[in-house]
Every structure is written in C-alpha cells, then in structure tokens.
Amino acid sequence: MPTTPFDSLETYIALPRIESLVLSPDGRRAVLTIATLSKDGTKYERALWSVPADGSEGARRLTRSAKGESAPVFTASGDLLFVSGRPDVDDDDAKGQLWMLPAAGGEARPVTRLAGGVSGVEASAETADSIVFAAGLLPSAATLDGDATLRAARTKKKVAAILHEGYPVRHWDADLGPDQPHLFGLDLAGLVDRVGADSPKGDGADAADAGASDDEPTPYPASLPRPRDLTPRPGPGAGASGVAITPDGDTVIVSLPIAEGYDQRHRLVAIDAASGDQTVLLDEPDVDLENPVVSHGGLVVAFLRTERATPQGPTQQELWVAGLAHTDSNGTAAIGLVEPRRIAAQWDRWPAGFAFDADDRALIVTADQDGRAPVFRAPLDGGDVQQLTNDDFAYADVRLDRATGDLVALRSSWMSAPHPVRISRDGGITPLTVPGGAPEVPANMEEVETTAADGTRVRGWLMLPADATASSPAPLLLWIHGGPLNSWNAWSWRWNPQLAVARGYAVLLPDPALSTGYGLDFIARGWNAWGEAPYTDLMSITDTVTSRPDIDETRTAAMGGSFGGYMANWVAGHTDRFRAIVTHASLWSLDQFVPTTDLSSYWASIFTAEGLEANSPHRHVQNIVTPMLVVHGDHDYRVPIGEGLRLWSELNAHFAAPDGTLPHRFLYFPDENHWVLKPQHAVVWYETVFAFLAQHVLGQDWSRPDNLG
Structure with missing residues (x-):
C-alpha cells in the first residue's frame, strides 16, 4: 500500500485545513480561512488566503x-x-x-x-x-x-x-x-x-x-x-439564533430568545439600526423562529420555523417566507411581516443553510440527503425543490455570485477534505485552487445498505483498504456518529476513518434511525427509543457488511462519540459480537445526564420518564463482556464528565479482579472538551485507540503510548 499522510499521525495533524469560505461582492475572489499547525505542534494558527473564484490558478496569502x-x-x-x-x-x-x-x-x-x-x-x-x-x-x-x-x-x-x-x-x-x-x-x-x-x-x-x-x-x-x-x-x-440586515443597513432582523421558565424559544424581531427601537415581527407559542435572511431587494424575509418536539415525535424544520413592509395599511411608518407562508411544504428534508437566489425568486438551500448534503433551489412560488448538485459530496458555506448566478462553496466527502468549488447554473463543478494541495487518501469508498426488520432501508459508507480481498480480509471497525440528529456525509478532521484504513482496518459509517437526510419518519423510528431501532439498524448493517468475503467477521470492534458513545455503551450491554468497544464522551446514565448537561430543558422535553429509564445503558452494565476504552474530557459540558466517571466506576465495581486489574481502560483529558481538539492530544487519542484495538482486535501485545508515561 502506498504511503499517504495518514500513515503518520504527526504528518496527519500537520495537514493544512480549510475551515471557511467567503466570496467578494464582485464574485471574483474567494477568501479561505486556513488552519496550519504551529511550530511547537500544540495549536492551529489561522490565516486568510485569496483564490480566484473562476477556477484559474493562483493563491495569495492575505x-x-x-x-x-x-x-x-x-x-x-x-x-x-x-x-x-x-x-x-x-x-x-x-x-x-x-x-x-x-x-x-x-x-x-x-x-x-x-x-x-x-x-x-x-x-x-x-x-x-x-x-x-x-x-x-x-x-x-x-x-x-x-x-x-x-x-x-x-x-x-x-x-x-x-x-x-x-x-x-x-x-x-x-x-x-x-x-x-x-x-x-x-x-x-x-x-x-x-x-x-x-x-x-x-x-x-x-x-x-x-x-x-x-x-x-x-x-x-x-x-x-x-x-x-x-x-x-x-x-x-x-x-441570537440568526441575524440579517437589510441591504441599506437600516433594519436588522434577528431571532432573539425569550425565556420560558428554564427554557427559551426564539422569535423574530426587527431592530432599527439607528435608534435601536425593537419591533416583534412574529412570535408563536411552542415554536422557534430562527435563521432569518433578507432578499437582495430588501422586500422579503426567509426564516426557519420549527414546532417544539415532544416525546411523541420529532417535528419538521420548515422554510417560511414573508414580505417585509416598512409602512402599515394607513401609510404610517411601521415595520412588519406580510403574508408569512411556508414554501417547499412537500420537501421532507431539514435545511442546514439557505440564502436568496440572484433573482430573489427562490432560496438556495443545503440539506442532508441520503448520506450526502447537496445544494437545492426552493422556489418561493411553491414549486418543486430542485437539486442542483448530484455527486457524493456535502456542501457548505454556499455563496452567490450575483453577477453570474453561479455559486461558490466548500465541499467534502470521506474521500476528499473540504475544498472550494464553483457551481454553475447547470450544475457543473469547477474546482478552485487549494493552497497547499489536497492530501492523498488510502481508502476506497463504497456505499452499502441493508433492510431493517421493519422493512426500512438503512445505508452507510464502507471505507476499505486497497488490499482487502477474500484471501486477505480486513478487520472491521463500526463507527457510530454523534448527534444523534446527524449523518456520516462530510469529512471530519477529528474522527477520520482514513487513519484507521491506513492501519489496515475497514471502517463502516452507517446512518441508523435518528439520522438526518432520510425524512422525518426515519428520525421518528428512534425517537424516545434510542436503544431500539438505532441499535437494531446498526446490527443489521454490520451483519450485511461482515458477510462480505473481504471483511473478517471474526475481528470486529465498535466505537462512537457523544450519541455514538451512548450507542457504543448500549452495544456493550446487549451483544458480545465485538472484540473491543471505544466509547468517547458518552452518555451512560440518562437520568443523571439530563439535569447536568448544558441545556437540560431540551433533553427533558423529548424524553418521557419511561423512555429515559428504558433506554439508559447503565442498567445493563452487568452484561458487558467486551473490553471497553472509555474516553472523556473534563471540559465537556454537553456530556459532563460525570457520565465518564460513573461508567468507569461501575466497570470497576463489576469487573475489577481482586488485585484491581481489569480489561477496560480510561483515557482522561483534564483540559479537553467534547471533541479533544489540541493537536498533541489528538495524537494521544489515536495512539491509545489504535493500541487498544491492536490488542483486542489484532491480538497484539498491549503497548502503552509513549506520551502517557
């Protein structure tokens, strides 16, 4: 297998990373934020670079x-x-x-x-x-x-x-x-x-x-x-949950929170930029109104409307538009919305970002869909949503060139790190200059799917080493995404399967129940029941993949972070099919998690008391037989450190030998958060994970990473 930057963790963390894109008003240049590793290897330093937006050569550091x-x-x-x-x-x-x-x-x-x-x-x-x-x-x-x-x-x-x-x-x-x-x-x-x-x-x-x-x-x-x-x-x-400003700069449209007990909802407010006077434009009980954008002509506002979810099920994230009036019916100066209405009502997707098209007659929208995140055009007149990109990529930071109507965006997939492209009106893609070049990857990527017990299609991506064959099958890592309202559809620098593939593993990236991009009913299959359809979906697609001749079904592991860590814990208590389980920033005891997380009002609103009890992994600790690597950062407020500490305590209480030894490990970061972001700690994270997997999946001797003493 040829050498790539993913064979060395030190080389990998030093790869330049494109983090954002903006487009100049004349549409001629895209400005990229690029992060590079500092000389001491302990942080990322960011600079702005300019590249031509027409696809011609050239990059200039600004x-x-x-x-x-x-x-x-x-x-x-x-x-x-x-x-x-x-x-x-x-x-x-x-x-x-x-x-x-x-x-x-x-x-x-x-x-x-x-x-x-x-x-x-x-x-x-x-x-x-x-x-x-x-x-x-x-x-x-x-x-x-x-x-x-x-x-x-x-x-x-x-x-x-x-x-x-x-x-x-x-x-x-x-x-x-x-x-x-x-x-x-x-x-x-x-x-x-x-x-x-x-x-x-x-x-x-x-x-x-x-x-x-x-x-x-x-x-x-x-x-x-x-x-x-x-x-x-x-x-x-x-x-605020979204801010927009009229083209003339006179009026600010903002989604401002209003307290409701220990919860809050968001409403649309207009603020006069000169005086600061505020006018409530739209406010609905049990509804969040967010992410306002103003048309180029300043006459229309678009926003996201979401009814509050309950334990009975998720709700749709709806695209709405309304006229923006600066006088009332009597001609008196007053700002307000005219005829708010929903568009794209039959489109069963959740918008991730949107802006007005060049002619103000449609919205340009991105949304998760079927393991990708394409660009769409949603007409304001209620017409059908049109898909503008049709490839295996996820698009973000989509910007409009008003002079041509073309779009400039970042796109990525598991085979390609984020990079800038130009999207023509006919859907043609022109790659733009990538300062520093794009890294070569070691994996091959295939789309895989299965049929769940209820007849639902469940799909994912399978990353394979180039040398995986029936005569030399690869060990399999099941990677479970966080969220849980998420999809494995875009490149991640933190959880990057290319690093595992470079070490000989195949990596399965499935989208089980609760994943986005498959419609509201697919999300609802796992609502208030995290341990049911999400778990059986994962086992079904793992069954399908391990039946392949190029996968070694006797050498498998499961791993996940956040909700993926929750699911890793649930897997540990419900099956012995895996040789090792890595659980990062994981939810362990749901009755403890809900009141201690950073926004407990949300989690309390989407679970019933019975759902919390029935779906809490800690109730099944006595069934765990698979060695577990527990990973947690002390500065994680979304999944507080108490989850990791309690999991580790209960693993010891149930499985420590008389001399205190046990097969499990706990990697603790006193100064890291939910993701573990410092470059040197990312290296330690991967070294420890791969050492743990090598011991239990590959049968090698345990080797303590050097920088852990």
Whole structure:
C-alpha cells in the first residue's frame, strides 16, 4: 500500500485545513480561512488566503500575525473584515477584535476595541457599509466604557466568580458569563484615516487616551467609529439564533430568545439600526423562529420555523417566507411581516443553510440527503425543490455570485477534505485552487445498505483498504456518529476513518434511525427509543457488511462519540459480537445526564420518564463482556464528565479482579472538551485507540503510548 499522510499521525495533524469560505461582492475572489499547525505542534494558527473564484490558478496569502485571523466577512465596498487578537496597543493579551483589510490595498487596521473583545460579524449590509457584530458586556455595564471599568476591577481583584440569574449557565465547552451576548451596529463610513492619528501603538494613541491613568481602563478610542448597542438587555443564554440586515443597513432582523421558565424559544424581531427601537415581527407559542435572511431587494424575509418536539415525535424544520413592509395599511411608518407562508411544504428534508437566489425568486438551500448534503433551489412560488448538485459530496458555506448566478462553496466527502468549488447554473463543478494541495487518501469508498426488520432501508459508507480481498480480509471497525440528529456525509478532521484504513482496518459509517437526510419518519423510528431501532439498524448493517468475503467477521470492534458513545455503551450491554468497544464522551446514565448537561430543558422535553429509564445503558452494565476504552474530557459540558466517571466506576465495581486489574481502560483529558481538539492530544487519542484495538482486535501485545508515561 502506498504511503499517504495518514500513515503518520504527526504528518496527519500537520495537514493544512480549510475551515471557511467567503466570496467578494464582485464574485471574483474567494477568501479561505486556513488552519496550519504551529511550530511547537500544540495549536492551529489561522490565516486568510485569496483564490480566484473562476477556477484559474493562483493563491495569495492575505494576513500574517502571531495571533492569527478568522471569521472573515466582506463589506459592501469589498473591504475584508476579520477577527484577530493581534494587539494594536501595548497588550500582549489582546482580546479578539474586528480588523479591516482595505479592498484598495494596504495593511489591516483595527475597527473595534472592546474590553471583552468581539465574537464575530453576524451580518453585513449588501449596499451600505454597515455591519452587525456580536460581543459581550457585563450585566451592570450601561456603556462600553463602563464595561471596561467593571472588567478592569475584576481583573485587578482576580475575581473569576459568576453570578447567574437565569438558565443556561454553560454551552458546549464554555461557561456562560460573566458577560451577556449583545448585538452591535457599526457604520464603517465612520472609519476614516487621519494624518497623525496612528502611531506605532495604533489608534489607541489619540485624544481619547489622554485622560486615562495607568490604573484606569482606556476610554473607547475617539478615532474608531463607536458601536451602537442594539440589544441593551439581552438576558441570559447563548444569544441570537440568526441575524440579517437589510441591504441599506437600516433594519436588522434577528431571532432573539425569550425565556420560558428554564427554557427559551426564539422569535423574530426587527431592530432599527439607528435608534435601536425593537419591533416583534412574529412570535408563536411552542415554536422557534430562527435563521432569518433578507432578499437582495430588501422586500422579503426567509426564516426557519420549527414546532417544539415532544416525546411523541420529532417535528419538521420548515422554510417560511414573508414580505417585509416598512409602512402599515394607513401609510404610517411601521415595520412588519406580510403574508408569512411556508414554501417547499412537500420537501421532507431539514435545511442546514439557505440564502436568496440572484433573482430573489427562490432560496438556495443545503440539506442532508441520503448520506450526502447537496445544494437545492426552493422556489418561493411553491414549486418543486430542485437539486442542483448530484455527486457524493456535502456542501457548505454556499455563496452567490450575483453577477453570474453561479455559486461558490466548500465541499467534502470521506474521500476528499473540504475544498472550494464553483457551481454553475447547470450544475457543473469547477474546482478552485487549494493552497497547499489536497492530501492523498488510502481508502476506497463504497456505499452499502441493508433492510431493517421493519422493512426500512438503512445505508452507510464502507471505507476499505486497497488490499482487502477474500484471501486477505480486513478487520472491521463500526463507527457510530454523534448527534444523534446527524449523518456520516462530510469529512471530519477529528474522527477520520482514513487513519484507521491506513492501519489496515475497514471502517463502516452507517446512518441508523435518528439520522438526518432520510425524512422525518426515519428520525421518528428512534425517537424516545434510542436503544431500539438505532441499535437494531446498526446490527443489521454490520451483519450485511461482515458477510462480505473481504471483511473478517471474526475481528470486529465498535466505537462512537457523544450519541455514538451512548450507542457504543448500549452495544456493550446487549451483544458480545465485538472484540473491543471505544466509547468517547458518552452518555451512560440518562437520568443523571439530563439535569447536568448544558441545556437540560431540551433533553427533558423529548424524553418521557419511561423512555429515559428504558433506554439508559447503565442498567445493563452487568452484561458487558467486551473490553471497553472509555474516553472523556473534563471540559465537556454537553456530556459532563460525570457520565465518564460513573461508567468507569461501575466497570470497576463489576469487573475489577481482586488485585484491581481489569480489561477496560480510561483515557482522561483534564483540559479537553467534547471533541479533544489540541493537536498533541489528538495524537494521544489515536495512539491509545489504535493500541487498544491492536490488542483486542489484532491480538497484539498491549503497548502503552509513549506520551502517557
């Protein structure tokens, strides 16, 4: 088998990674965010690169800094905004701020200097240089300067405590607070160059700084345009669920949360960009209204409408549109929605992203479908949804070239890392330049399927070593995806089957019940019953694949993370067919998980008490006979560390020998989250997983990874 970058973990983690794409207003260049490994191999550093959007050769690096750059967004004038922690004053610990790279050329310059930094640009107007960005302010702060004063006092006293007055308090791997998420409007026309305004220290060396002593926070620089707080009383939570701005920059349409006990729902609100006045556009009980987008003409709003799911079943994610009116029936100035209506009502898919087509007569939509994620066109007049791409790829970051109507996007599959392409109106695909080139992969990919006991088609991808034959069958790894509302349809740098294939394994990537891209009924098969159809689907498709002559049915293992870890635990308690099981960030005791996860209100709403009890893996610990590798990070708030600790405790209680030994292992990361993202820890993760599999699947001696002591 030829050598590829996947044969060496050190080579693999050093591969450049394209993370995002944006398109310039004139459609001529795509800007990519590319992450590369730092010199010490302990983090990824990001820079922005420009490539021609017509498929011609050439790539140019746009940014260079020690802190790196991310989250690029173009303004109407073609200037490029991005977030970077590079200091523009004497501050080695500078927070991420907005910077601008002028379209006309020259060096990047700072756009904001908020004491708590900036999260990113949420929306950019199409015909005006106006933007909306997100940033946090402390609850008692009435102004930007007041926020800086409060933060300085906390820093001086070394106070890290957070007082919560609502729910939630965590999100994935981050503690919410002490600040609250605000939306700010910013008119970039106020960002002008002045002779003498800049110094080697940046814009901070202006008149606004003159009144600040060494013990006081620096006032907001007078040389920068001052942001306007559009959500002065945001309340607790993770903030908006989608922001749009009209082409003229005058009105912001946002999906804002409203508290309901310890839960919340999202409604559509219009905010006047100049005054900050808010108008509720649409609010429905037990319904979330999210992800608004505004048409190019500014006359129509599209959004996602989702009725709240219950234990009785999932609900459809619906595409809706409405006219956007700026006067009422009497001609009085007032903003509102006109004739909200659903489109694509017969389309049984969940939109992942959408934007208006060039003529504003349709939405360009991406959605999971049958193990892929194509691009679709959904007409506003209620016509049938048209599929624009017909290959084995998943598309993301789809951008419209209004001059031609073509699209530019990132696409990937399990055989190809994310890369930029141009999509013509007839569906033709033109690959764009990939800075650094695309990595060669060792696997062959086949589509496999089976028929479940209830007659449902269940499919997946099978990744095979090139030398797998009937005379030399490959051992099989069953990889179970997380979510559970998910699909194995796009490249992942964290869980990458190419690494296993390079070590001689075949990898099965199935989409069992609860997976997206197969319709609402397919999801419903596993609703409030995770241990039923999802489990039997996995066993059925494993049966089909292990019957192949090029697969060794006597050497198999199962592994999964998050929901996949839940399912790995369930598999461990219900079958002895596998030689090893790897369970990462896994749910073990559902009655414990629901009240301790970062958003317990959601999980409590989709399970009955009986469903939680019947489907909890911990009830079957006494049946486990397969060696298990338990993996968990302490900073995982979605599946808290208590799940891994309890699983490990109960494995020891049931299976430890008198001398304390047992066949199971626990790989613990004190400073990692749900995914284990640090490059050096990713290497340790794979080394440990492959050593565990080699011992139990391949029959080799246990070899403790070097960096684990």
